[in-house]
Amino acid sequence: MAALRVAVSGSGRVLLSAPRTIHTPKANMSFASLPRNKKVALTTLGVVAAGGAGLALMLHQSVKASDLELHPPQYPWSHGGPLSSLDHASVRRGYQVYKQVCSACHSMEYLAFRNLVGVSHTEAEVKVIAEEIEVVDGPDESGEMFTRPGKLSDYFPKPYPNPEAARAANNGAMPPDLSYIVNARHGGEDYVFSLLTGYCEPPAGVSVREGLYYNPYFPGQAIGMAPPIYNEVLEFDDGTPATMSQVAKDVCTFLRWAAEPEHDQRKRMGLKLLMGSAILVPLLYYLKRHRWSVLKSRKIAYRPPK
Structure with a gap:
């Protein structure tokens, strides 16, 4: 640092200051x-943080998968792509599987016969299907209830008259409604497919009480539902071989459509939005860059009259 010299006029004295160094304190952390x-x-604090992180990891792993519970793999569904639609022939076969196999225990109370029109069946076919059931209606003019053939506006019939009857017929277990089962289970159709095809013998050391069946994909591994499907459990109307995997695949596709009827329309609208954005975004960029920027950066100056 340069020396600072200060001269005092009138007294003849000159003050000459010595060089001084400024020391800044150093932070020792x-x-x-x-x-x-x-x-x-x-x-x-460090021990608590490390212990909490370890406990959270252990709890996450214990919730993620137990020693015997399996997580369903991801299957290459034909409707899984961003621009892929549902296989409506598979939806039709899946309804046949539900009608002949699943409807004996499970209901679909949020699905009406009219929902099948234009998706898996024609209107004439759905009318024939609906007329096969008897619906209690009324009261009539005399105040009595009566039965009539089903109509397009009727909902799928329930297998049991009330929840208590359903539990009594299934050893106390309530068969879930299948209307939104794909969205209500973690894994979606992958879980349902794995559950339907995952029945096996329990491993050594694992005992399952009478009336239950071992399934590694079911939480707890013991399920009250007997294996519902097997090879050639039914005959498809279109002649498709009814193997176990084919039956499970078709009913899962049907359940995906039942839980999300707007599946195809949603993807179609998304494609239209992308195509419109491909035209609109460059146009907006051009207007912002070459038109609006000129107006935005314009300076207005007031020049008073002379």
Whole structure:
């Protein structure tokens, strides 16, 4: 640092200051230099944080998968792509599987016969299907209830008259409604497919009480539903071989459509939005860059009259 010289006029004295160095304090943030109480606090905080992270990881792993519970693999569904639609022939076969196999225990109370029109069946076919059931209606003019053939506006019939009857017929277990089962289960159709095809013998050391069946994909591994499908459990109307995997695939596709009837329309609208954005976004960029920027950066100056 340069020396500072100050001259005092009138007295004849000259003050000559010596060079001075400014020392800035250095911050010492080492752990050893901290007081003992701070060391103890930081050590405790670190132990608690590490223990909490380890406990959270252990809990996550225990919830993610137990020793015997399996998570369903991801299957290459034909409707899984962003621009892929549902296989409506598979939806038709899946309805046949539900009608002949699943409807004996499971209901679909949020699905009406009219929902099948134009999706898997024609209107004439759905009318024939609906007329096969008897619906209790009324009261009539005399105040009595009567039965009539089903109509397009009727909902799928329930297998049991009330939940208590359903539990009594299934050893206390309530068969879930299948209207939105794909969206209500983690894994969606992958879980349903794995559950339907995953029945097997329990491993050594695992015992399942009478009336239950071992399924590694079911939470708890013991399920009250007997294996519902097997090879050639039914004959498809279109002649497709009714193997176990084919039957499970078709009913899962049907359940996906039942839970999300707007599946195809949603993807169609998304494609239209992408195509429109491909035209609109460059146009907006051009207007912003070459038109609006000129107006936005324009300066208005007031020149008073002379």
